Amino acid sequence: MRGRDRIRSPGYYDRSVPECLFCGIAGGEVPATLVLDGKRVIAFRDVNPEAPTHVLVIPRDHYPNVAALASAGDGLLDELVTHAHEVAVAEGIADSGYRLVFNTGQEAGQTVGHVHAHVLGGRPMTWPPG
Ligand code: 5GP
Ligand code: ZN
Numbered sequence: 247m248r249g250r251d252r253i254r255s256p257g258y259y260d261r262s263v264p265e266c267l268f269c270g271i272a273g274g275e276v277p278a279t280l281v282l283d284g285k286r287v288i289a290f291r292d293v294n295p296e297a298p299t300h301v302l303v304i305p306r307d308h309y310p311n312v313a314a315l316a317s318a319g320d321g322l323l324d325e326l327v328t329h330a331h332e333v334a335v336a337e338g339i340a341d342s343g344y345r346l347v348f349n350t351g352q353e354a355g356q357t358v359g360h361v362h363a364h365v366l367g368g369r370p371m372t373w374p375p376g
Contacts, residue, residue, distance in 0.1 A: 261307045268360035272306040281336065286322060287329045289365075298368030299337040299344070303330045309361045312348040330363045339367030 270276035282289035292300040309315040334340040344367030349356040
């Protein structure tokens with residue numbers, strides 16, 4: 247698939263979006279504290295942590311949200327969740343419990359349009375979230 251057809255094709259996303267902060271982190275142009283450096287997925291510490299452990303897990307390629315990532319259908323969402331759990335194990339919060347959050351859309355508080363799973367733990371958490 248080429249040119250216009252490729253751009254119009256449903257489910258196609260640019261692999262890297264120039265103005266995207268997390269594409270910048272994935273590409274190494276924006277500094278971040280990496281905790282996992284995989285072929286298709288990376289994880290790094292949130293710059294403004296809301297819990298003792300607060301790590302963001304992202305695909306290297308750009309998808310705007312978790313639904314778009316699920317639609318890719320190539321196992322990448324499974325891989326991302328598997329890596330999120332590995333981060334929780336490495337951070338020592340897998341047994342005590344952790345929260346895996348995909349904020350999706352404005353009212354949910356999504357501020358970065360490159361899908362990311364928050365791995366939060368290391369303290370008791372309340373429900374429902376604010
Ligand atoms: P969202 O609000 O979209 O669910 O989550 C975006 C997260 O990205 C926020 O928790 C925010 O603190 C984090 N964040 C924003 N800018 C940066 C940055 O430049 N570096 C890192 N490591 N995290 C960031
Ligand atoms: Zn991006």
